[in-house]
Amino acid sequence: MIVPRLSARYMSSGPIKSSLMLSRIPIVTRALNPFEKEYFNYQAELERRLMRTFPQYYYFKKGTLAERKFLDIQNGVISKQPNVWYPKGIPDVKHGRDRRFKQNILIPGEEANKNDEKNLSRPIEVNARVTEADKTNNMSSLNRKLSHTLYLIVKEKDQWKFPSFNLESQSLHTAAEKGLVDLGGNQIKIWTVSNTPAAVIKYCEGELVAPTYESPDERIERHYIIKSHIVAGSFQPMNIEYKWVTNDEAASFFDNSYFQQVRHLLANF
Amino acid sequence: MSFGTGIWSNFSKRSTSLTVSSNKIKQGLLNAGLPFGPATLRKRSSRIKYSPPIGLSTVYPLAYEILELESTQIYKILSRQANELSMEQKEELLVRAEYHNPEVVFKSHFQTNSLDRTQPVYRRYLREKWENHDKMLLMQRLESLHAIPDTLSTLDPRCDVVLRFPHNNVHTTVEPGQLLSSNVTKKPPSLEVVEFDPIPDDLYTVLIVNPDTPDLENDTFSTTLHWALRNVPLSSSDISIDALKLQECPERELVSYLPPVPDKNAPVNRLVVWVFRQNQKELTDSEVAREFFDIRGFVAQHSLTAVGAHIWRSGWDRNVPNVRDMYGLPKGRVFHRVRR
Amino acid sequence: MFKTYSSALPQSLSRGLVGATRQTPTPFIQFVRGKRTKKYDLSPAAQKLITQLSVLSASRKQPKMLKLCPEDFVKHNTVQEAYKLITRKRKKAENEKLKQQYESMKLACEDLSKVSPELFEAANKREVSKRFSLELRVPTNYPPNVPWYYDYTPESPEDKK
Numbered sequence: 200m201i202v203p204r205l206s207a208r209y210m211s212s213g214p215i216k217s218s219l220m221l222s223r224i225p226i227v228t229r230a231l232n233p234f235e236k237e238y239f240n241y242q243a244e245l246e247r248r249l250m251r252t253f254p255q256y257y258y259f260k261k262g263t264l265a266e267r268k269f270l271d272i273q274n275g276v277i278s279k280q281p282n283v284w285y286p287k288g289i290p291d292v293k294h295g296r297d298r299r300f301k302q303n304i305l306i307p308g309e310e311a312n313k314n315d316e317k318n319l320s321r322p323i324e325v326n327a328r329v330t331e332a333d334k335t336n337n338m339s340s341l342n343r344k345l346s347h348t349l350y351l352i353v354k355e356k357d358q359w360k361f362p363s364f365n366l367e368s369q370s371l372h373t374a375a376e377k378g379l380v381d382l383g384g385n386q387i388k389i390w391t392v393s394n395t396p397a398a399v400i401k402y403c404e405g406e407l408v409a410p411t412y413e414s415p416d417e418r419i420e421r422h423y424i425i426k427s428h429i430v431a432g433s434f435q436p437m438n439i440e441y442k443w444v445t446n447d448e449a450a451s452f453f454d455n456s457y458f459q460q461v462r463h464l465l466a467n468f
Numbered sequence: 469m470s471f472g473t474g475i476w477s478n479f480s481k482r483s484t485s486l487t488v489s490s491n492k493i494k495q496g497l498l499n500a501g502l503p504f505g506p507a508t509l510r511k512r513s514s515r516i517k518y519s520p521p522i523g524l525s526t527v528y529p530l531a532y533e534i535l536e537l538e539s540t541q542i543y544k545i546l547s548r549q550a551n552e553l554s555m556e557q558k559e560e561l562l563v564r565a566e567y568h569n570p571e572v573v574f575k576s577h578f579q580t581n582s583l584d585r586t587q588p589v590y591r592r593y594l595r596e597k598w599e600n601h602d603k604m605l606l607m608q609r610l611e612s613l614h615a616i617p618d619t620l621s622t623l624d625p626r627c628d629v630v631l632r633f634p635h636n637n638v639h640t641t642v643e644p645g646q647l648l649s650s651n652v653t654k655k656p657p658s659l660e661v662v663e664f665d666p667i668p669d670d671l672y673t674v675l676i677v678n679p680d681t682p683d684l685e686n687d688t689f690s691t692t693l694h695w696a697l698r699n700v701p702l703s704s705s706d707i708s709i710d711a712l713k714l715q716e717c718p719e720r721e722l723v724s725y726l727p728p729v730p731d732k733n734a735p736v737n738r739l740v741v742w743v744f745r746q747n748q749k750e751l752t753d754s755e756v757a758r759e760f761f762d763i764r765g766f767v768a769q770h771s772l773t774a775v776g777a778h779i780w781r782s783g784w785d786r787n788v789p790n791v792r793d794m795y796g797l798p799k800g801r802v803f804h805r806v807r808r
Numbered sequence: 809m810f811k812t813y814s815s816a817l818p819q820s821l822s823r824g825l826v827g828a829t830r831q832t833p834t835p836f837i838q839f840v841r842g843k844r845t846k847k848y849d850l851s852p853a854a855q856k857l858i859t860q861l862s863v864l865s866a867s868r869k870q871p872k873m874l875k876l877c878p879e880d881f882v883k884h885n886t887v888q889e890a891y892k893l894i895t896r897k898r899k900k901a902e903n904e905k906l907k908q909q910y911e912s913m914k915l916a917c918e919d920l921s922k923v924s925p926e927l928f929e930a931a932n933k934r935e936v937s938k939r940f941s942l943e944l945r946v947p948t949n950y951p952p953n954v955p956w957y958y959d960y961t962p963e964s965p966e967d968k969k
Contacts, residue, residue: 531886
């Protein structure tokens with residue numbers, strides 16, 4: 200059946216809303232599974248084994264104190280001697296390295312105090328990937344689940360959803376950006392991915408229907424989802440409940456039917 | 469799941485040919501490290517001085533688990549949809565289920581002489597090995613020696629043809645295109661036809677033709693049929709055609725073996741072995757002329773499918789008169805630069 | 809480490825004494841720290857160049873070839889195949905998701921064009937010179953000292969001036 204283009208264009212419609220899918224991108228890389236961890240370790244070990252010998256004569260001038268310091272702390276290798284039987288194979292020492300094995304290079308230097316802020320050679324202390332917000336399970340914090348993408352969800356009529364805003368003769372993305380500031384204050388900086396909506400969610404008399412659902416009368420309410428990232432600041436609404444959740448947690452907060460319609464928009468991690 | 473508990477250690481439905489028979493090697497493959505050392509190394513000194521790469525023993529059990537899980541899922545699909553799948557799909561799934569099994573990989577790489585050809589995965593490994601070398605070599609020799617198109621127009625090889633001559637008790641295989649002495653070729657060869665496709669057991673026809681017989685009257689060369697076998701049953705477990713098999717059923721030999729006896733000063737003769745599938749049809753032809761044999765007509769008449777080929781070359785040597793005596797053939801001709 | 813000097817006097821001076829009657833000077837040894845005792849014909853610049861080239865060249869610095877016993881060869885292959893398998897699966901799932909996202913975007917746009925052509929036009933307006941925000945940082949293995957920057961205040965119009 201061919202539907203005339205004109206009738207489609209002038210189809211009467213119900214209310215249109217702009218829904219904002221605000222995400223905080225991961226701050227740390229994703230957690231590796233045990234196999235990947237071991238695999239990368241194995242590959243690194245292979246690479247070390249197959250690495251060229253370190254040309255120490257280039258970095259330390261002969262006869263200098265620096266060379267002496269460097270050579271003093273290196274673990275010596277067994278060299279090949281005549282008339283000696285080596286059960287683990289004859290050593291093949293070139294440039295102070297047994298070429299059959301990986302080379303362990305030790306770097307000279309005194310133990311620097313890690314609290315000494317001015318000393319640049321102090322040992323590097325990494326921050327924990329699990330933060331205070333994770334331990335207290337503070338779901339309104341942006342410091343939680345650093346390795347996952349977090350999504351802003353709000354409670355509307357006892358249902359958790361992405362926040363949606365009315366249009367006031369604007370485009371979809373400006374309505375979403377303005378609506379967010381109106382709802383959560385202007386202490387926030389966001390970066391909208393695109394003006395184009397990523398998905399449409401349709402309600403017919405308050406009930407969620409499939410995005411392909413068509414009805415001639417004006418009963419369908421449409422929510423167009425705009426994707427955006429939070430860059431800085433925070434969302435501080437006055438009188439509305441909100442949470443920052445990962446994709447796995449979103450499944451438990453959303454209605455199942457709602458989740459099925461947006462799950463492909465959520466990142467894997 | 470760990471070693472020895474998954475599908476790759478369960479032989480209630482899988483063939484026992486999918487495991488390594490030597491216990492030391494098996495333990496080496498089914499453990500994180502090598503409990504008996506590198507058992508495959510021959511020399512004791514190399515076993516002592518061997519040091520495995522760092523990190524392999526920790527990652528290997530995890531890798532094994534991942535691949536075994538994948539195999540378990542494929543076997544589940546196979547058992548659930550056994551009736552819906554075609555023969556090719558089933559074969560493909562069976563190959564995928566075992567292709568990365570370390571024991572199978574070990575056998576396919578290092579114990580190639582004793583592979584069980586009834587298992588699809590071994591057939592796949594053998595086929596890959598064949599396609600990477602022997603098939604290309606065969607096609608190159610057939611084309612550069614112009615066996616194609618002098619005998620048949622072309623060939624899409626489906627099976628490996630292994631040729632052996634029982635001379636001097638030496639059972640070495642003949643490489644395609646080799647120049648053989650008349651002493652080697654005086655007795656009929658034995659053949660092995662290694663099929664790689666999942667086909668039901670079929671009947672085979674074997675022809676050995678020589679397209680280089682001088683035809684002085686027409687000032688050209690004619691094709692002579694040296695050997696013709698028909699209705700030879702072969703299967704994935706029984707792949708050889710030898711004297712013993714032919715003795716059992718003499719009517720399979722359509723034309724008896726004539727050894728190549730080239731004339732002196734004639735060009736080197738090409739002897740092309742063609743193997744055909746009969747597509748389950750019996751060949752009931754009785755009389756075939758040996759001289760002026762029309763191989764294209766014969767293939768078309770019996771609607772045979774060429775699946776494999778082999779080629780060797782024979783020139784005149786001092787032993788040719790002896791071979792002629794052996795078979796009661798007349799004295800050979802001697803050609804000269806100027807025709808007399 | 810030791811260097812013998814043939815003359816106590818500078819050469820120029822001693823050369824100046826050629827015509828005069830001259831005694832054979834007594835040689836003396838002077839210790840020079842870090843001085844090469846071997847004689848090299850090369851100039852220091854050339855020697856430096858040789859050292860630099862030697863760093864680049866492979867001679868004597870290549871490790872021995874890695875030889876695996878058959879069992880370890882099979883194990884190594886197994887590990888590589890397992891990694892390939894999980895990578896392939898992940899890539900496949902990602903592509904599937906991208907396809908779904910494209911389809912849903914297309915569906916939303918088609919729907920929007922039917923419902924409101926004006927909004928559709930605004931949504932598909934070309935965004936000239938749109939760039940990624942500089943503040944969006946690439947994930948690292950470990951978090952920064954302050955994981956999230958909360959104290960954000962937007963620029964007021966007066967600040968811009």
